[in-house]
Amino acid sequence: TRNLQFDTAALTEQDHAHIIHPWIDLGQAKTQDLLIVAESEGAYIYDSDGHRMLDGMGGMWCVQIGYGRNEMAEAIAEQVRRMAYYSPFGKISTPPAIEFATRIAKYAPGDLKHVFFTTGGSTAVDSALRFVQFYFGFTGRPSKQHIITREYAYHGSTYLTASVSGKPADRAYLKFETETVHHLPVPNPYRRPEGMTEAEFCDKCVADLENKILELGPDNVACFIAEPLLASGGVIVPPKGYQRRTLEVCRKYGVLYISDEVVTGFGRLGEIFASEPVFDLVPDIITTAKGLTSGYVPLGAFLVSDRLYDAVTVPEAKGKYFTNGFTYSAHPVSCAAGLKNLDIIERENLCQHVRDIGPYFMKKFRELSDLPLVGDVRGSHLMLCLEFVKDKKTKEPMPAEWNFGNRIINETMPRGLLARPMGHLVVLSPPLIITKAQIDEAADALRGAIKAVT
Numbered sequence: 001t002r003n004l005q006f007d008t009a010a011l012t013e014q015d016h017a018h019i020i021h022p023w024i025d026l027g028q029a030k031t032q033d034l035l036i037v038a039e040s041e042g043a044y045i046y047d048s049d050g051h052r053m054l055d056g057m058g059g060m061w062c063v064q065i066g067y068g069r070n071e072m073a074e075a076i077a078e079q080v081r082r083m084a085y086y087s088p089f090g091k092i093s094t095p096p097a098i099e100f101a102t103r104i105a106k107y108a109p110g111d112l113k114h115v116f117f118t119t120g121g122s123t124a125v126d127s128a129l130r131f132v133q134f135y136f137g138f139t140g141r142p143s144k145q146h147i148i149t150r151e152y153a154y155h156g157s158t159y160l161t162a163s164v165s166g167k168p169a170d171r172a173y174l175k176f177e178t179e180t181v182h183h184l185p186v187p188n189p190y191r192r193p194e195g196m197t198e199a200e201f202c203d204k205c206v207a208d209l210e211n212k213i214l215e216l217g218p219d220n221v222a223c224f225i226a227e228p229l230l231a232s233g234g235v236i237v238p239p240k241g242y243q244r245r246t247l248e249v250c251r252k253y254g255v256l257y258i259s260d261e262v263v264t265g266f267g268r269l270g271e272i273f274a275s276e277p278v279f280d281l282v283p284d285i286i287t288t289a290k291g292l293t294s295g296y297v298p299l300g301a302f303l304v305s306d307r308l309y310d311a312v313t314v315p316e317a318k319g320k321y322f323t324n325g326f327t328y329s330a331h332p333v334s335c336a337a338g339l340k341n342l343d344i345i346e347r348e349n350l351c352q353h354v355r356d357i358g359p360y361f362m363k364k365f366r367e368l369s370d371l372p373l374v375g376d377v378r379g380s381h382l383m384l385c386l387e388f389v390k391d392k393k394t395k396e397p398m399p400a401e402w403n404f405g406n407r408i409i410n411e412t413m414p415r416g417l418l419a420r421p422m423g424h425l426v427v428l429s430p431p432l433i434i435t436k437a438q439i440d441e442a443a444d445a446l447r448g449a450i451k452a453v454t
C-alpha cells in the first residue's frame with residue numbers, strides 16, 4: 001500500500017454528482033462505491049486509499065509498456081513545449097506524425113503502407129468503413145454498400161461502429177443501422193453445435209460468410225470486418241484457419257477485408273500487427289489504437305493498401321475529398337508518445353517477451369478449469385477470458401442477474417488483482433511487461449476469489 005492523501009468519500013460524492021460513466025449500471029450509478037484509480041507504477045495501480053493491485057486489464061487492453069515511464073513523460077512534455085498542436089487537415093503535416101506513420105508502415109503486412117490517423121479505435125474503424133464506401137463510390141461501384149460483421153464483435157461506440165458491433169446487450173436500446181449491416185453467428189468453438197468437430201465448425205463459419213455474400217450479391221457487398229480474436233465479446237478464438245479462409249472467401253468475391261487490430265496489435269499477441277504473422281492474413285485495411293500509444297494519450301489509425309490508396313489518388317480525383325477527419329487526428333503529442341512507445345517495445349523486446357511468456361500465462365489460468373463453474377478458459381498470448389457457467393457439463397450459461405463476473409472481481413481486488421468483469425465472464429489483458437511471478441500472483445488471487453464466491 002501507499003500512503004495517499006485522497007478523500008475517497010468526498011471524491012465519490014462529487015463523481016456521483018457530476019460524472020456520467022460509460023457502461024455503468026444506471027440503477028446504482030448514484031450510490032455505488034467507486035474504484036478511484038489514483039496512482040500507478042509498472043504493472044500495478046493504486047486506488048485512492050493507497051491499496052495496490054496488479055492491473056490485470058492493462059487499463060483497457062492498452063497499457064502495453066506499463067505505467068510510470070519517465071522517458072514517455074519526457075517525450076510528451078518535449079513535444080508539448082516544441083509544438084503542442086496542429087491539425088493535419090489538407091496539406092498540413094507535423095514531424096511526429098510523419099515519422100510515426102513511417103515507422104508503423106514498416107511493420108504493416110503486405111502493402112498496407114498508408115496511415116490515416118484518428119483519435120482512438122472507434123474513430124479508426126468508423127473512418128475505415130467510410131474510406132471503403134468512398135473507394136467503391138469513386139471507383140464506379142456504388143452498389144457495394146453492405147458490410148458483413150459478426151455477433152459479439154466490438155468495433156466501437158460511434159453510431160456506425162456500434163452498428164457493426166454485435167454484443168446483444170449493447171444493441172438493445174438504439175435502432176442501429178441495419179439495412180446495410182449484417183451479423184454472422186459468432187465463431188465461438190466453445191459454443192459450437194454438439195457433435196461437430198472444430199474443423200467442421202470452421203467449415204460452417206466460413207460457409208456462413210460465403211452464403212451471406214451470395215445472398216446479398218457480391219456486387220452489393222463492400223467489406224467484411226473482423227477482429228482476429230474477438231476481444232470485448234469474450235476473447236473468442238475462432239477455429240484454426242478461420243481468419244485465412246475468410247480472407248480467401250473475400251478475395252473470391254471482391255469483398256474488402258478489414259482486420260480490426262485495436263486490441264490484438266502492438267504486442268498483445270506477440271507481434272506489432274498479428275494479422276499476418278499469427279493468422280496468415282494480409283487484409284486490405286488494419287485498424288489500430290490502444291497499444292499504439294500504450295494508452296498514455298489517445299490515438300488511433302487505419303492502415304490501407306497501396307492498391308486502395310493509389311486508386312483514389314489518381315489525377316482524375318482532382319477536386320474530390322475524403323471528407324472525414326477529426327480535430328485531434330494525428331495529434332502531434334500523441335504521435336510523439338507513439339514513437340516513444342515503439343522505441344520501448346523494440347528496445348525491451350516486448351513482442352518476444354509476450355511470445356515467451358504467453359504460453360505460461362495461458363497455462364497458469366487454464367489450471368483454474370478444475371474449479372466448479374469455470375466452463376471455459378480461452379485466449380492467446382496475453383489475452384484471456386474465463387467463462388463461468390451454471391453447469392459445466394451442459395455449458396448452461398449463468399443468469400445475468402447473478403452478476404457473477406462482478407462478484408468475482410469484488411473478491412480479487414482485496415487479493416491484489418484487478419481484472420475486468422463482463423457479465424458471467426472475467427477478462428485479463430495485463431501489461432506486456434508482466435513477469436512469471438506476477439502471473440502466479442494473479443492466478444492465485446483469482447483462484448482464491450473463485451473459491452470464495454462458489
Ligand code: PLP
Binds near residue numbers: 157
Ligand atoms: N475495435 C476493437 C476491437 C475494440 O476492442 C475497441 C475498444 O475496445 C474499439 C474498436 C474501439 O476503440 P475505442 O474505445 O478506442 O474507441
